[in-house]
Structure formats: C-alpha cells, structure tokens
Amino acid sequence: MAAPSPHPLPAELVDLRERVRTFIRETVIPAEPAPGDRMPEQTRLELQEKAKAAGVFAPHARAEHGGLGVPLEHWSPIFQEAGYSPIGPSVLNCMAPDEGNMHMLAEIATPEQKERFLEPLVRGEVRSCFGMTEPHPGAGSDPSALATTAVPVNGGWVINGEKRFISGAIGAAYCIAMARTEATGDHPAGATMFLVPMDTPGIRVGSPIHTVDRYIDGGHPHLHFDDVFVPDEAVLGAPGEGFRYAQVRLGPARLTHCMRWLGLARRAHDTALDRAEQRELFGEPVHRLGLAQSLISASVIDIETSDAIIAKTAQLLVSDPKAGSAMSSVAKVHCSEAIYRVIDRAVQICGGDGVSDGLPLAQYLAEVRPFRIYDGSTETHLWAISRRASSARRREVEAGAPFLGTPTRHPEPEAAPEAGA
Incomplete structure (x- = not known):
C-alpha cells in the first residue's frame, strides 16, 4: 500500500518520495537479511554509499549539515517509504537513535560541537547513542529518578553512574549522556547533557541486553561511567537544562518511530493482501471471505488513522512545539498499538506461513512489540495524557466555561388529582 501524505507535498518532495520508494524496493529489499538475522556492517556501509549516490541519504538533516533538508512537517511520507524495509532507515541514515540526536544537536549544539559531532553523524561516518x-531505581519511565551524577571540577566535570538499554552504544563514536548536576553559579540544579566520546577513559560498554528486535545498529547494552572526566566544552546547551532539552529530542523522536514502523505495517498489509488474493479456501479467494475482509478493513482503518495523527502531530511540532510534544504522546500510543494490530492481522491472514521464517511477518511483530515500551511505555503516556486532559478542562472551567458534571435537577412533577375531584 502506497504511503500518501495527508497534506500536499511540494513537487521536489513528491519526487524525493518516489525516489526513496524506488530505492527501497529495488536496492534495499533484495539485500535484507533473513528474518531474525542482523544486517552485516559491511552491507550497511555499502548500501549507504548507494543511498548517497541515489540522492536519498539523510533526508531529515539540514542541508548546511550535509542532509537533504526536508522540513519536519514533511518527514512522514519519506520515513514511511524508508520503513517499508526494516533496514531502510539505517541505510538512509534516519534510524534511531542517530536521527533523534541529529535533530537535537542541530537545535542546541554550538558551532564547534556541530562540526565535531553532528556533521560526521549526518554523513554516516559515525554512529551515536x-x-x-x-x-x-534510576531513570526509566520517570526521568526525575536520574541517578548518574556529574560533579564540576577544575576545567570540566566528572561523571559517575550506570546506564542500561542504551540503544546503539556498541560501536558508537560518542554518547549524549544525561547526568544529575547541582546548582552552579547562574545555573539551576537538575540534569545536564554531555557529549562524551566513547574512547574517553572511564567509559565502558557493559553487558548486552538481548531483545526480540534486531534492526537497531549497536544493540541495547549497559554503559558504565567511572570517574569520566569531560571538559567544560562537552556540555550540550546549558548546565541544569537537560530535562528541557530532552523534550526537544523526544517529541520528534517518538513521532519518527511512528513513521518508520507505519511503513513496515504497510509492507505487512501488502503481504497479507497479496496472500489473500492468491490463496483459496472453500472455493473462494480469501479476500472474498467475510472474516478476512473484516481483518483487512480493520487494518486499513488503523493505517489511515495512524497516518492522520502523525501528520497532525508533525504540524504541531513545527507551529506549537509544546502542544506538539504533548500530542506526540497520543500519536505514540495510538500508532504503537495500531501498527502491532496491523502486522498481527497480516500474520493471521497468512496462516502457518505467517509464523514461519518463510515470510518476515513474525520478525516484524518482534520488531514493533518493543515500540510500546521504547520512548516511554504506553502506560506512562496514558497517565500523562489523562493528566493533561484533566488539567486543560480544569483551566477552561476556571476561565468561565460551563461546568457540565452536575446533573440537571428537574422540578418534581405535581401530584395527579384524585379521581372524581
């Protein structure tokens, strides 16, 4: 199923979307690893060179940093085309965590930091985490539990702590590390971000965490900081502002996960449609059977509603970043659940082959299942969505909107006159 945009694309982006679509189908899909296997590093590098030659590499990154400069509100059609292959985003250099790091560095980093850390990342010369x-009990769904510390010393900072589930850390050139810091001078206590090269003394990649997904380069290992000294210029932004900067990254990063995985859901749905066209049961093609039609139509609805909410959120992230960040929670919950349902239905339509390695659908399920946990669990987002809804309604009522929660009291009916009165 093609990935139309809910909003008109400029002509040059229509052309880019078509070129990405062609590149993914003709060059990337034939090079995909077997279901459950990881893409070899050499394959990734070779495909990235082909993506550069095709003019489809790093579509989201700003042109001045080496990317194609697609505006955020138009990322979704491009990212969905990339996500039609599970290795497509890595090949096009728009995969997590690098894509989110590129966006944040472009917004916050100094010119010197951009030259040293951002531009090599955009060019695909390095990876990051x-x-x-x-x-x-450290930071997870609740970032305020941050336990890693950074203490100011002469000429810099010393970082101590342990991280876990640091996606992409194996083989990364540097880490953007969050650490708790005390108030210093004009800067408040809170969290601070640091740009830490992975060859800095005292930083160590620890035990890998084996997960069901396979397509994030660099895995999800532990990461240890033991008396890691970084100079003052390693601070990203201002000390004490790390939690605020994290929102700059997290809103778009949640949404780009939705975009990429929606592309994969379209691939699964196309697989199911082809199967339903080819296979016959009880003398009828599967696509003419009512139960199969119910599965197919439900998937179309999930795909279209996901596409629409992604487009709305992307527009908000540009026009009103605070509202867009809040809406990204809604998009993330809806899309993570809907995308899983689409792929699960595709498995069901394909029957026994759906759960075998003859088709990649079972691996697609494994890829998208963690999405309901990554970048904040569904339950954490539901809690936040509910709180924001209640707070917004309370403010409306305080500003004069009618309170609708009290039942209307109707007058008691008059007693009927007695007969013969």
Whole structure:
C-alpha cells in the first residue's frame, strides 16, 4: 500500500518520495537479511554509499549539515517509504537513535560541537547513542529518578553512574549522556547533557541486553561511567537544562518511530493482501471471505488513522512545539498499538506461513512489540495524557466555561388529582 501524505507535498518532495520508494524496493529489499538475522556492517556501509549516490541519504538533516533538508512537517511520507524495509532507515541514515540526536544537536549544539559531532553523524561516518535510561531505581519511565551524577571540577566535570538499554552504544563514536548536576553559579540544579566520546577513559560498554528486535545498529547494552572526566566544552546547551532539552529530542523522536514502523505495517498489509488474493479456501479467494475482509478493513482503518495523527502531530511540532510534544504522546500510543494490530492481522491472514521464517511477518511483530515500551511505555503516556486532559478542562472551567458534571435537577412533577375531584 502506497504511503500518501495527508497534506500536499511540494513537487521536489513528491519526487524525493518516489525516489526513496524506488530505492527501497529495488536496492534495499533484495539485500535484507533473513528474518531474525542482523544486517552485516559491511552491507550497511555499502548500501549507504548507494543511498548517497541515489540522492536519498539523510533526508531529515539540514542541508548546511550535509542532509537533504526536508522540513519536519514533511518527514512522514519519506520515513514511511524508508520503513517499508526494516533496514531502510539505517541505510538512509534516519534510524534511531542517530536521527533523534541529529535533530537535537542541530537545535542546541554550538558551532564547534556541530562540526565535531553532528556533521560526521549526518554523513554516516559515525554512529551515536543517547544515555538516559538506568537500572532501577534510576531513570526509566520517570526521568526525575536520574541517578548518574556529574560533579564540576577544575576545567570540566566528572561523571559517575550506570546506564542500561542504551540503544546503539556498541560501536558508537560518542554518547549524549544525561547526568544529575547541582546548582552552579547562574545555573539551576537538575540534569545536564554531555557529549562524551566513547574512547574517553572511564567509559565502558557493559553487558548486552538481548531483545526480540534486531534492526537497531549497536544493540541495547549497559554503559558504565567511572570517574569520566569531560571538559567544560562537552556540555550540550546549558548546565541544569537537560530535562528541557530532552523534550526537544523526544517529541520528534517518538513521532519518527511512528513513521518508520507505519511503513513496515504497510509492507505487512501488502503481504497479507497479496496472500489473500492468491490463496483459496472453500472455493473462494480469501479476500472474498467475510472474516478476512473484516481483518483487512480493520487494518486499513488503523493505517489511515495512524497516518492522520502523525501528520497532525508533525504540524504541531513545527507551529506549537509544546502542544506538539504533548500530542506526540497520543500519536505514540495510538500508532504503537495500531501498527502491532496491523502486522498481527497480516500474520493471521497468512496462516502457518505467517509464523514461519518463510515470510518476515513474525520478525516484524518482534520488531514493533518493543515500540510500546521504547520512548516511554504506553502506560506512562496514558497517565500523562489523562493528566493533561484533566488539567486543560480544569483551566477552561476556571476561565468561565460551563461546568457540565452536575446533573440537571428537574422540578418534581405535581401530584395527579384524585379521581372524581
């Protein structure tokens, strides 16, 4: 199923979307690893060179940093085409965590930091990771539990702590690490982001965490900081502002996960449609059977509603970033659940082959299942969505909107006159 945009695309982006679509189908899909296998590093590098030659590499990154400069509100059609292959986003250099790090560095980093850390990342010369999540009781769904510390010393900072589930850390050139910092001078206590090269003394990649997904380069290992010294110029942005900067990254990053996985859901749905056209049961093609039609139509609805909410959120992230960040929670919950349902239905329509490695659908299920946990669990987002809805309604009522929660009291009916009165 093609990935139309809910909003008209400029002509040059229509052309880019078509070129990405062609590149993914003709060059990337034939090079995909077998279901459950990881893409070899050499294959990734070779495909990235082909993507550069085809003019489809790093579509989201700003042109001045080496990307194609597609505006955020138009990312979705391009990312969905990339996501039609599970390795497509890595090949086009728009995969997590690098894509989110590129966006944040472009917004916050100094010119010197952009030259050293951002531009090589956009060119695909290095990979990166983002160090937030920690072993319990440290930061996870609740970032305020951040336990890693950074203490100011002469000429810089010393970082101590342990991170876990740091996607992309194996083989990364640097980590954007979050650490708790005390108030210093004009800067408040809170969290601070640091750009830490992975060859800095005291930083160590720890035990890998084996997960069901396979397509994030660099895995999800532990990461240890033992008396890691970084100079003052390693601070990203201002000390004490790390939680605020994290929102700059997390809103778009949640949404781009939705875009990429929606592309994969379209691939699964196309697989199911082809199967339903080819296979016969009880003398009829599967697509003419009512139960199969119910599965197919439900998937179309999930795909279209996901596409629409992604488009709305992307527009908000540009016009009103605070509202867009809040809406990204809604999009993330809806899309993560809907995308899983689409792929699960495709498995069901394909029957026994759907759960075998003859088709890639079972691996697609494994890829998207963690999406309901990554970048904040569904339950955490539901909690936040509910709180925001209640707070917004309370403000409306305080501003004069009618309160609708009290039942209307109707007058008691008059007693009927007695007969013969």
